[in-house]
Amino acid sequence: MRNQDVSQWKVAVLGAGSMGQCIAQFMAMNNHEVFLYNRTPANLEKALVQIESNLQTLVSLRQVKMEDIPKIRGRIVGSSDLKSSVEQADIVIENLAEVEEVKKKVFGQLDEYCSEDVILSSDTSTMNIFEFLEVSHPERLVITHFFNPAHVMPLVELVRGPETSDEVVRVTRQFLEHTGKQVALLNKCIPGFILNRITLSVFREAAHIVEAGVATPEDIDKAITSTFGPRYTFEGPFGLSDFAGIDIYERLATLLPPVLCSDTECPELLHRMVEEGKLGVKSGEGFYRYDDEKAARRNRDTKIMKMLAAIQEVNKG
Secondary structure (H helix, E strand, O other): OOOHHHHHHOEEEEEEEEEEHHHHHHHHHHHOEEEEEEOOOOHHHHHHHHHHHHHHHHHOOOOOHHHHHHHHHHHEEOOOOOHHHHHOEEEEOOOOOHHHHHHHHHHHHHHHOOOOOOEEOHHHHHHHHHHEEEOOOOEEEEEEOOOOOOOOOOOEEEEEEEOOHHHHHHHHHHHHHOOOOEEEEEEEOOOOOOOOHHHHHHHHHHHHHHOOOOOHHHHHHHHHOHHHHHOOOOOOOOHHHHHHHHHHHHHHHHHOOHHOOOOOOHHHHHHHHHHHOOOOHHHOOOOOEOOOOHHHHHHHHHHHHHHHHHHHHHHHH
């Protein structure tokens, strides 16, 4: 029987990649016993080493005490055996490859290994799992989409399926909010959910401006980080439109749509970058160069954490 006290929930995280390891770390930091599963023991060991590094970064920012690291690490049990990783869990968070057959196989096993009241969730960022996953109790199936780095970013998109019960939505939200996450609820699964749709809409227009020779990636980034970037830290597009004036937005929305990019294909700019092997931080070069991947990620995570702390201070007022 699932524990009625969400503060005592045991969490199984499937997949020890960059998202899985961060979710496992986050849950352990919030006093949850975590079972981190990865099919490959070597990759599991790498994940545990990275978690240690992440915790050291948090210590340097005074967000975690050095003496707490052994306790946090002690709450994470790594395993390459799926059954033992999920048999005690109150909630399972899947972070495996975005491949339909992979997810079908694993959720079929979860249906066998987990009791009917265990919540089965996926951290998919793009897939409508409700269209192809088959479990004996679909009312306990949800999407919990975390953002990278998951131990830092405060939001989780909670997506319900057509058969997800109100009770499962309620208790999953309660659990996530108990850990300190903010929850954006989607009552229907749509491709890309909220954030990926908006993110790609912005990127599509930015790529169009670059390809038209109007501005460079550097100047577009500068324009965004110097204007609505700071504003979006405390107000979203609807709040921003209230201050700009709804009449101004109406005029913009009348004049601009005919000249905005409306392509339905992937921007050619991205195809070229992939063909050239410029994949971003993980390859050492994307739109910018990165000589040290770990240092780049640590620097970015540090900036995010400092910004979040500053935003909390601003919002107190």
